[in-house]
Amino acid sequence: MAITAKMAPIQIKASLPSLPPDWSADKDFKAISSLSQPTNRSLEPVGPHFLAHARRKRHHRTFSEDERLEALRSTKKTEDEDAGEISEAEDPMLLQREAKDWKTQDHYAVLGLSKYRYKATEEQIKRAHRKKVLRHHPDKKAASGKDEGDQFFKCIQRATDILQDPVKRRQFDSVDEGAEKEPPNKKDVQKKPGNFYKLWAPVFEAEGRFSRSQPVPQLGNDKSTKQEVEEFYNFWYNFDSWRSFEYLDEEVPDDNENRDQKRHQERKNNNARKKRKVEDSQRLRVLVDDVMGQDERIKRFRHESSKQKNAKKVEREAAENRAKEEAAAKKAEAEKAAKDKEVAEKASREEGKKAKEAAKNAAKKNKRVVRGAVKDGNYFVGGEAGPKEIDTALNDADALILKWDNEELAVVTSRLNGKSDKGEIKAIFVEEVKKLVEAGKVKEGDMKSLAA
Amino acid sequence: MSAEEAIDEVQLPARTAIGISFGNSYSSIAYTSDGKAEVIANEEGDRQIPSILSYVSGEEFQGTQAKTQIIRNPRNTIAYFRDLLGKGFKDIDPTPCHASAHPVEHDGGKTVAFVVQEKAAEEESEKEAEKSTLSVSEVTTRHIRRLRQSASDYLGKDVTAAVVTIPSDYNDVNKAALTEAASNAGIEILQFIPEPVSALLGYDAKQSLTETSSSPSDKVVLVADLGGTRSDVAVVASRGGIYTTLATAHDYELGGSSLDKVLIEYAAKEFMKKNKKASDPRENERSLAKLTLEAEAVKKALSLGGSASFSIESLADGHDFSLSVNRTRFELLANKVLMSFTRLIEAAVQKADLDILDIDEVLLSGGTSHTPKIASNLQSHFPESTVVIAPSTSSTAINPSELTVRGAAIQASLINGFEVPEIRSSTEAVVTVTPHLHHAIGLVTGEGSNGFAVLVNAETPVPVRRTAQISVKAGGDVILRLAEGVRDIKVSKEEKPATNGNKHDDEDDEDDSDDEPEEVREKVWKAGKILAEAGLRGVKKGGKVEVQVNVAQDLGVTIVCREVGGKGGVRGVLDAGRAEANGSA
Ligand SMILES: Nc1ncnc2c1ncn2[C@@H]1O[C@H](COP(=O)(O)OP(=O)(O)O)[C@@H](O)[C@H]1O
DSSP states (O other), X not given: XXXXXXXXXXXXXXXXXXXXXTOOOGGGEEEOOOOOOOEEEEBOOOHHHHHHHHHHHHTTOOOOHHHHHHHHHHOOOOSOOOOTTOOOOOOHHHHTOOGGGGGGOOHHHHTTOTTTGGGOOHHHHHHHHHHHHHHHOHHHHHHTTOOOOSHHHHHHHHHHHHHTSHHHHHHHHHTOGGGOOOOOOHHHHHHSTTHHHHHHHHHHHHHGGGBSSSSOOOOOOTTOOHHHHHHHHHHHHTOOBOOOOGGGOOOOOOSSTTHHHHHHHHHHHXXXXXXXXXHHHHHHHHHHHHHHHHOHHHHHHHHHHHHHHXXXXXXXXXXXXXXXXXXXXXXXHHHHHHHHHHHHHHHHHHHHHHHHHHHHHHHHHHHHHHHHHHHHTGGGOSSOOOXXXXXXXXXXXXXXXXXXXXXXXXXXXXXXXXXXXXXHHHHHHHHHHHHHXXXXXXXXXXXXXXXX | OOHHHHHHHHHSOOOEXXXXXXXXXXXXXXXXXXXXXXXXXXXXXXXXXXXXXXXETTEEEETHHHHHHHHHOGGGEEOSOGGGTTOOGGGOOOGGGGGSOOOEEEGGGTEXXXXXXXXXXXXXXXXXXXXXXXXXXXXXXXXXXXXXXXXXHHHTSOEEEEEEEEOTTOOHHHHHHHHHHHHHXXXXXXXXXXXXXXXXXXXXXXXXXXXXXXXXXXXXXXXXXXXXXOEEEEEEXXXXXXXXXXXXXXXXXXXXXXXXXXXXXXXXXXXXXHOTTSOOTTTSHHHHHHHHHHHHHHHHHHHHSSEEEEEEEEEETTEEEEEEEEHHHHHHHTHHHHHHHHHHHHHHHHHTTOOGGGOOEEEEESGGGGOHHHHHHHHHHSOTTSEEESTTTOTTOOOTTTHHHHHHHXXXXXXXXXXXXXXXXXXXXXXXXXXXXXXXXXXXXXXXXOOEEEEEOTTOXXXXXXXXXXXXSSOEEEEEEEEEEEEXXXXXXXXXXXXXXXXXXXXXXXXXXXXXXXXXXXXXXXXEEEEEEEEEEEEOTTEEEEEEEEEOTXXXXXXXXXXXXXXXXXXXXXXXXXOOOOOOO
């Protein structure tokens, strides 16, 4: 039954990572760092498990006085000491107050919290109240013979009642003049460069208490960025305030007799609340306008941004000119190229025409040679050639000429040139037909006069 | 306890020690036999004995009988005196005593006393007998003497010693005053224990009787002691059955009587509506006393039933009064007060630097904890993982009025075997002040720094040893990375599952209408500073690895890793380093 007693092993459900292949350590263990600093706390000396602890700790030893003191000194405290934070002197005028005038009472001052106001925590209010109760409880005063009445005690109770109720507290905070910060006058702001920030920041900090969205952006200083400053003004121009004015309502008669009057008063109160709310937003708007008017940063940013704009304009124009020039150059180049091309094309077209003409003439000549060769070759027959044979041979020759392109025609012509032996001529023709047959351009036997 | 000590115990002079809960409104007494605490009823049959004394015609009454005297004989009835003990006149709050005897300055303002007509008037002489001035110390002595007598009568043995519960903010002067007052009543105080801690001990002791496992599991418990005139909250870390208070919060004006007041206001207004001619019963002391007594009874009845009734004879100007109140109406009227309990408890969580997700249990103690709405408000304020222990929310709950006294009785039986000086020296700072781990220690599971399994929780006192097992399905070479853990609260938005079509049968399914995405907060662990790495090679397929972490008093750490059932293993030591305790903050 000790702290170190065997507890059942904890079963861990997750899985372990596998050992990285390059991991190595002496005896497979790497010490990396020590435990973080512990906190010294006092164990509660109760229960069986503590007894075991105490026995171990005291076992065969006594503690020195130093150790005892050290132990006390080093313990983390759990009970808060009553730090005398709420020690405002009591204003004698305040102590004279009548409880019935609670509406005009400064509840924070009554509890001695005027330094804290809307910033006071619930705990501070509780403690402040307690302090005041201990001091002003009427039973105590009566018991000690100095009966001062219970008026101030009632003021205390009322203040606490309001400040401890979140709804009532907001209503009071809405109209708590003690928390207000008057805006500085322009002269003071302009006296010294830093004054603008020093004098305005507290005003906005105070106004910020009404903001539904928290935290509230700060006024900042002359190093704030443009974005920060813009955010600040955006925030304040779109301020979402919880401030309300029911605390200033006039009392509504609380009996059933005067129902009309009651309704009338309620309507009046409602209108007054609305009016005050509107006035408050206007007040804030004017306030923000004022600050913005005095804010050197705004002027600086405006200046910087117009400078920037000018620089941009110059740059833009230069860029435009450059682009124009480039476009013109490009256009000229393109035109030139087009012209050149045209000229070249014309030339080549003319040359082509000439060449074609020449080729045509050559082909004509060549055809004549071929046809002549057919005649020279005696129309490919041995004896006298009849009209029929002549016809066939010339037809075949024409057919052949059609099959050949100009180049082949030229080759055949060159072979036939100067040949007069009819056998030789026929052989050349037969050979050429054969080539054509092989090339698949002529069917075997198509050329009857030349069939071998 | 070892056999040796058990023998010592037998050899000690017979001493009968009980537990006493000395409350501002009620006191109770309990005794432990065979490890079971039992709350003792006094001769009137009360287990909750009003801490009130009253003097009527030379006779002293205590408890319930004295309480009824507040109506007839208020100035000779002394109530709510516990919180006045050991305090100077300027430091006391006389508010609760307003309806009974008023405290006066005594001993030059150093203490407080009551002036009452203690002795009966002489029959013959016309003039009243002289009044007596009873110091708070004397009143306390008389009250404790009565408690002692009741316990002795019940046990058939003379009770001479006790463990007494006190508020957690009691200082040494308060303790000395109580020690002296008790000693004058023939009770030697063996030990004081703070009320919230006592309540937790009382609860845990009862739980451990029914649990099979011998070792208590670690938990963080928020104990809310909601009494008659004040409320005290403590956040307690329980580590291996040892308690450490992390933070406390108090409200000296919030308690059962704040709830009574709500009913008094309501009843008074109803009374005046019914009897237009009658005067305001709150303006007349006797009427108010009647109303107050009845309001408390109605409030208690409403903790059990759905409705209860005021029934007062001749409340004011001879008019009788009866009024039925149902629980819903009461809860509506008392809403503001009821929410204050939740706020106080939330403040304690913040003071302890914790999140509501860190609270494993909320233990409600003190009479006011019977109020069902307080428990249900807490149940909805805390996450589902937090168990709220109160009669209306938990079947394991013990009567919250009895928790503290049970703890005291358990402690009395545990230390009854020791000599008083021995007990004293065990409760000194030099023994109790102990370094507590600032961060949890655990294993990094998974790759990177994600995945962290806690071996030793934060706020565990050292020395401490913990063992954990983890299975290695695939076998092979594994790495064990020991690190400090950082607890994080992860917040994510979750669209509410569409409930149209298949509506639940639950009646409390009314918040269907707001289909705002619900914020889901969860507690996640991340590995922080890596402390050590150990490689374990050749683990069998389907094998299990065991890690043992041993943190010494000086914060040195010994780590042993081995395969369960295997040979050898890896052992390493982390030096204490310059880890110095950082206390007083
Ligand atoms: N069943 C109950 N329901 C509601 N309140 C109760 C119940 N029982 C007791 N109480 C209230 O609990 C308060 C007393 O609590 P207790 O812990 O005994 O007080 P203290 O610590 O002040 O002596 C009283 O206000 C009493 O009315």
